[in-house]
Amino acid sequence: MSQAEQQSHVRNSDGFILVSFKKRKHKGKKIDVQSVHFGSTFTKRLSPDSSSASIESFFRKYTDTKSDLTSSPFFNEITEKVFPILKQAEISRIICLGLGRLSECPISRHQLAFIFCLKEYINLQDRIKFFDPIFSQLEIKILQHLDGVVLKENLEGKYLSNEKTLFYLPHCPKQITNNILWKNWRLELLNNTIIISNSFESILISNPRRFLDISANFIRKIAEYCDEISLPINYKHADIFNDISLHLFNTEALRLKEEQFWEATEPLYNEENLEFITREIQDTLKIGDDDFHN
């Protein structure tokens, strides 16, 4: 997009901001992104990292978060019911999308602790890959301290599962999950794809068909060939792992699907129902630039 544009946004039924743009009159004037919010559980402003926020203070909080998590009945239950399934799946890579502002937001911090506990449990040697277009420089440093890899490119979820990949995207826009499915819409690729995200079942129940057709068509088509295991709902903080499920694809059933089922046109989302930060929006708003965070 060559011309600077101005943003307006409306919250949809999921609490996600629908971002739309209109042309700005004054080229070069900065767009005010201070009030962009993504989701009701993510209410922090996109403010620069405060000077008191530091790697040390983050790790003090992170240590408490991890012990909070690992000493909980919720954790007992996932180590009994969920982690063993993932161990058996022999995952070789974890891609974690849309964690949010983990230096500031306790929800993101707990979700981060969860994925590192899983890495330990399954004894994954590969470094976890992270991407969220709103990560600040501090958050990038934190993730690198944790030996994570922070990806630079916004692929909008279009990652190829050319190895056994767990995608972890708690409370993230369904269109990103839809894009993951589109990119891997082949039997052998879905066989390599495992997703922990908002429950597909809830997505189907809570959205009208006309919306699903545009925003979640691949989720809609795959749902009946998917084994969905909900994360327990007994965590003491109710808004961290709620409505999140593990999704595994039933390749035995999918093997029987006719050719037509496998036809897949790249999803196109219009401005009115856009839920995630596209590459284009990211470039326009200069999200993730040092310039923005300083």
Ligand SMILES: C[S@@+](CC[C@H](N)C(=O)[O-])C[C@H]1O[C@@H](n2cnc3c(N)ncnc32)[C@H](O)[C@@H]1O
């Ligand atoms: C509703 S928030 C969820 C944050 C956190 N996981 C939680 O549960 O509160 C959605 C997140 O998706 C991120 N996101 C938006 N577009 C994205 C993209 N293209 N790739 C990865 N993450 C994206 C947003 O920046 C935001 O952090």
